[in-house]
Amino acid sequence: MSLMPKIKFLPSDVEVEVEEGTPILDAALDNDIHIDHNCGGNCACSTCHIIVIEGFDTLNEMTEDEQDMLDEAEGLTETSRLACQCETRANLIVKIPPKESDWENDPF
Ligand code: FES
Secondary structure, eight states: OOOOOEEEEETTTEEEEOOTTOBHHHHHHHTTOOOOOTTSSSSSOSTTEEEEEEOGGGSOOOOHHHHHHHTTSTTOOTTEEEGGGOBOOSOEEEEOOOOHHHHHSOOO
C-alpha cells in the first residue's frame, strides 16, 4: 500500500490527498480551491501560476513552453510553476499568489 501524496495550499491552509501524478491544478479544482486557469490547463496562459514552498525538486521538470508562459506571470519566483503543468509525486506545500486585479475587486 502506498501513501498518497498530500498538497497543502496556502494561503487557505487546506491540505488534500491526491493520486500520484495528479496535476496540482486538478488537485485544487477537485477540492474547491480556486486557482485561475484561463486557458483550461493547456500551458497557454500564466494565470495558474503557483509558488512551490516545499517539494519543488520532486516535481516533473519544466518544459520550455511552461518556462515561456511563466515568464509572463506576476510575481515570478525561483520556485514558481504553472499548476496545470506539475505532476504531484510527493508531499507539497504550494502558495497561490494574490493577483494584482484582486486588490481592486476583492470580494472579501
Ligand atoms: S491554466 Fe493556462 S497555463 Fe495553466
